[in-house]
Amino acid sequence: MLLVRPARAALRSTTSRPLRYIPVRGFATSFSVLEEAKRTPLYDYHLSQGAKMVPFAGWSMPLSYGDVGQITAHNHVRSSAGLFDVSHMLQHSFRGPGAQTFLESLCPSSLSSLTPWSSTLSVLLNETGGIVDDTIISKQASDSEFYVVTNAGRATEDRAYITGKLSEWTGEQVDWETMDGWGLVALQGPTAAEVLQALVSEGDLADLKFGKSGFYKIGRDNVKCHVARGGYTGEDGFEISIPPEYTVQLTKEITANEKVMLIGLGARDSLRLEAGMCLYGHDLDESISPVEAGLTWVIGKDRRIPDSPNPFPGKSRILDEIASGPKKRRVGFEVSGAPAREGCRVLDSTGQQQIGAITSGIPSPTTGKNIAMGYISSGYHKKGTEVLVEIRKKLREAVVRPMPFVPTKYFK
Incomplete structure (x- = not known):
């Protein structure tokens, strides 16, 4: 129902x-x-x-x-x-006996392993394993109650995506409400x-x-x-x-x-x-998989079994990338001389071959350095790899750095 x-x-x-x-x-x-x-x-x-x-x-x-x-x-x-x-973020309530199974049909996270009142970062996926949106999913008192937050810039797409998936749903009852206002x-x-x-x-x-x-x-x-x-x-x-x-x-x-x-x-x-956090539409889009985005950790271990029940969209591509490695990876950069902005090309150390692109970049107030995030071809993604970034037609030296750039201070 x-x-x-x-x-x-x-x-x-x-x-x-x-x-x-x-x-x-x-x-x-x-x-x-x-x-x-x-x-x-x-x-x-x-x-x-x-x-x-x-x-x-x-x-x-x-x-x-x-x-x-x-x-x-x-x-x-x-x-x-x-x-x-x-x-401006879109808040959702999912309730009913089918809520958990339905949400697991949209994302690769293991929601069954979440204890009551726990949350996880996750991603909504399209059929090719690309990220429709990134999201926070919070289980409330039971497996039948979830509070979900998705991005404002994807509200139209997310509503259409969830509506379409619900129209195809044949499992137990799901009661979905967006908390407008x-x-x-x-x-x-x-x-x-x-x-x-x-x-x-x-x-x-x-x-x-x-x-x-x-x-x-x-x-x-x-x-x-x-x-x-x-x-x-x-x-x-x-x-x-x-x-x-x-x-x-x-x-x-x-x-x-x-x-x-x-x-x-x-x-x-x-x-x-x-903090190394992604901004959808810049660091994530529908062509990028969670493995390429450095978000493999959101994919539950029980969801990685090839023939497990309740598969998620794009599972074949994602499992292949986990096993064999993706063609590109999201990494951090420290850039010398000038800040790199979205769209700047990343080249190998010889400057002869483009191997990636910047998706976000700023002068960091905390570190005093120019930092950036972007995608780079696998093989060049290891920390310490020296590359060049083209900024206003000039090549600037840069090095691949781990993220976050500033240590997190979460209360655990």
């Missing part, structure tokens, strides 16, 4: 409205040039805090706030705590736990380890929120899903703490790259 519940109507604050495109040097490839952009529940609050709003993945999102520069914001997250509005904020940094604990009425966040989640009552009104320990920066932190009517209020309560700074897309990008 299949039951697909229609999505809840979006709140007025998330409807589409006109927005002028603001070109931003160094981030143009991350922002869509749109005549309209949707607004998160925090749009007016961002404006009240001096945010510079830009279109991103179809949404109007804060790039920065007031005269606070990207490096200052970046360093504040590394030293204290930053709050990010990630309400709900807020989602990420509190990240070494003081994040201290800040959030002060607002939690019951429960000790020390019991919530990295990759775990639960429901907590937060703020003066004891609002029940889903809290997951993790994030996109490599720092300790939390992603907090907030009921629509409380999103603004709870955000204000969190940011009332002097240790918390509002953080925009500019610093979010540099933080995630230092």
Whole structure:
């Protein structure tokens, strides 16, 4: 039996409205040039805090706030705590006796091995083993309850993908709902736990380890929120899903703490790259497999058995790449002389042969070096391999480096 519940109507604050495109040097490839952009529940609050709003993945999102520069914001997250509005991400609820088996038919992760209130990074796959989207899948109290977050820039594709897969589903009942209008904020940094604990009425966040989640009552009104320990920066932190009517209020309560700074897309990008995190549409796309992307670890051991039940899309290609190695691999680079940006060619040390390309690159505020991420032909992927990167028609020396570039500080 299949039951697909229609999505809840979006709140007025998330409807589409006109927005002028603001070109931003160094981030143009991350922002869509749109005549309209949707607004998160925090749009007016961002404006009240001096945010510079830009279109991103179809949404109007804060790039920065007031005269606070990207490096200052970046360093504040590394030293204290930053709050990010990630309400543009698509939140899903999957429920019913067939929920776990259905999700395993979309991704290669072993969800049956997840204990209640545990999460895993995973990928939705197409039939050729390419990545439709990267996602966080969280099991709740049982195998019949899952909270899933996917990317804003893939919302249209993800809805169509899941709808199509459900239309073909012949297993037990699955109840799928997208949580339109709900807020989602990420509190990240070494003081994040201290800040959030002060607002939690019951429960000790020390019991919530990295990759775990639960429901907590937060703020003066004891609002029940889903809290997951993790994030996109490599720092300790939390992603907090907030009921629509409380999103603004709870955000204000969190940011009332002097240790918390509002953080925009500019610093979010540099933080995630230092942490070796992918950005879909740049470091991942539908042609790239999880093995090529360096995400083989998301493929459960029990899912790698060739004739195991409940196969995932593209399994044949992916198992072949695990056994024989992929033709290319995602790696990190340290670049001399100038920062490498998306699209820059990677050549061998002689400069005669192209062996890869850059997908993301920045001057790293934390390391003081030019770092980048990209794909390189297998055989050149080992750390310490010297290569050349073509930047503005000049060849710059670079070396393959392991990621993350900045050690993670997850609470385990």
